[in-house]
Amino acid sequence: MRKLYHFNGGVHPPQHKSESTRHPIIKPPLPEKLVIPLHQHIGNTAKPVVSKGERVLKGQKIGRAEGYVSSAIHAPTSGTILSIEQEPVPHPSGLRDLCISLEPDGMEEWIELQPVDYLNTDPSTLRNRLRDAGVVGLGGAVFPSFIKLNPSNRKIRTLVLNGAECEPYITCDDMLMRQRAAEIVEGAKIMRHMLQADEILLGIEDNKPEAIAAMKAASGDEMEVVAVPTIYPGGGAKQLIRVLTGIEVPAGERSTDLGVQCFNVATAASVYRAVRYGEPLISRIVTIAGNVANPGNYEALIGTMIDHLILQAGKNEEENVAIMGGPMMGFDLPSVRVPLVKATNCIIVKSEKLFPKRPAPMPCIRCGRCAESCPADLQPQELYWFSKAGNFGKAQEYALFDCIECGCCSYVCPSSIPLVQFYRYAKSEIWAQEREKKASDLARIRHDFRIERIEREKREKAERLAQKSAKAGSEQE
Ligand code: SF4
Ligand code: SF4
Missing domain, CATH: 3.40.50.11540 (NADH-ubiquinone oxidoreductase 51kDa subunit)
Known part of the structure; x- marks a missing residue:
């Protein structure tokens, strides 16, 4: 074995x-x-x-x-x-x-x-x-x-x-x-x-x-x-x-x-x-689960509207709010009038009973449970502090990008802190800063290149003029 x-x-x-x-x-x-x-x-x-x-x-x-x-x-x-x-x-x-x-x-x-x-x-x-x-x-x-x-x-x-x-x-x-x-x-x-x-x-x-x-x-x-x-x-x-x-x-x-x-x-x-x-x-096969009469797996064409699939699974009157993916790593769909895509492995129709409102977040009590649950061996509470404070450099030092956003830390947190949301926010801010930096580096390179071209053209023009007047001088002699 x-x-x-x-x-x-x-x-x-x-x-x-x-x-x-x-x-x-x-x-x-x-x-x-x-x-x-x-x-x-x-x-x-x-x-x-x-x-x-x-x-x-x-x-x-x-x-x-x-x-x-x-x-x-x-x-x-x-x-x-x-x-x-x-x-x-x-x-x-x-x-x-x-x-x-x-x-x-x-x-x-x-x-x-x-x-x-x-x-x-x-x-x-x-x-x-x-x-x-x-x-x-x-x-x-x-x-x-x-x-x-x-x-x-x-x-x-x-x-x-x-x-x-x-x-x-x-x-x-x-x-x-x-x-x-x-x-x-x-x-x-x-x-x-x-x-x-x-x-x-x-x-x-x-x-x-x-x-x-x-x-x-x-x-x-x-x-x-x-x-x-x-x-x-x-x-x-x-x-x-x-x-x-x-x-x-x-x-x-x-x-x-x-x-x-x-x-x-x-x-x-x-x-x-x-x-x-x-x-x-x-x-693809997609699981339709949660607050529907007939949860199951549906082999649906890409592009099928999610609400069409929910209807097949027996829509219950109460709710029309759904998660795409699982409850740990998925996200709330802003609307169910969106198509099924290749990434859609699951749609969970929510209800108050299945997904009671999370209690309001409380301050971190430094209990360490998030770190114990982290499969990537990170320090989620430190990442939380740095992300919250906008100290993205420090968050990166603490390996923010090794976080797989599994949600284990949020799941166990007794203070109900939505930790993963902070990591997603920090990552998107870092990406945005990198994009901005790339754009400004590119603009600077373009600017330097343009100045260099203008200078070169000036030099070449001056050389041409010098050659011309030298030639004119030698012809007069
Ligand atoms: S589990 Fe929550 S309260 Fe405990 S250390 Fe982590 S973030 Fe703080
Ligand atoms: S979401 Fe990130 S920090 Fe939290 S337990 Fe998963 S890998 Fe660790």
Whole structure:
């Protein structure tokens, strides 16, 4: 039996997982309209390649990847492009972003799909295929997968598949593993081929016995399925790698440099579909939970309005406020009239009973509980003081950017201080200052360059004049 390791900190919040795992994954009816954001991944926004009024087919590329760190966007069904304009997107600020709206025609007419035999295809062609298919990390990070599947001369010994799904309420990976274990195994084999990894380890929290059994049955000798202890945030990439391999990924370093690469199980399944069938990423499984009559997992097209999904799950009259993600790391949606995106793993409809109002924050009593719970071995109370005081340099010294915003510290704080909000604020201020500094450095470089050009032109002009008068003088002689 594999020796397991543990990470420091962590908490045990109530799980709320059984409510949404009572029935199989549901396919909701086709919505009347889809709103597909062009920026659903880390990196550059995709560039629209269709125009208003155009008919598109299911799976047709409607946004092409721009630059290296980017990913393509596709029509989730056949229909007509209604508009390409700024629309509200799921973001805590209520931000608008460029979206393509599509009116489905109900025909579900696919583009011609081109499967690939991965064993006879070189990894670089496979990476291009995944980039073009819009495959990104579905655990929430939405980083373009093709980049993580490029080992760039590094030896990747271990491919870790993340099926831990440690946040309360979220069960989309659990249901995927129960129902589509073979797709995950096939996807993992493609990833192993691309990375030339020696072994595949799949970590699943031990509160998911059905998923563990399904994955063990499907994986044969291809991968080792490991039940890991249920503790939040055991599904964090660094935490899972630590538990499965004993490797501690130091702050500021990537697991790739230590020979380990980690992917979510849903990402493995979409890699499989993109390669084996040529299908781009146009849908995902999302948990709809909380204050709804019929919590469950829905396989929804990207661009489906969240309120449409909540309606399918049996909207209760009382509330229309929802969290995207889990209660620990997710955020309150300013409105449920926003589309499902590739990052949407869970929607929790709130109610006063499920999420009672947090008591007003009290002063920090320096109890140290936040530090005990921190899986990143930080000093959350110090980070809080520095962030609150606007002492961002000191916050960085105390490794603010190693904070994974897991929320363990806020969860245990007896003074109900919303600690993570302070860290997010400090990080965004630091980024803003860096952007300003970059802009002013750029302006200074441009200014210096302009002055230098003017001086050079002056010098050249003077030299030309001097040459001219010297020439005129010699001709007179
Ligand atoms: S848990 Fe809260 S009260 Fe205790 S030290 Fe941390 S911030 Fe202060
Ligand atoms: S939110 Fe950050 S500081 Fe708080 S426990 Fe998590 S990693 Fe540590």
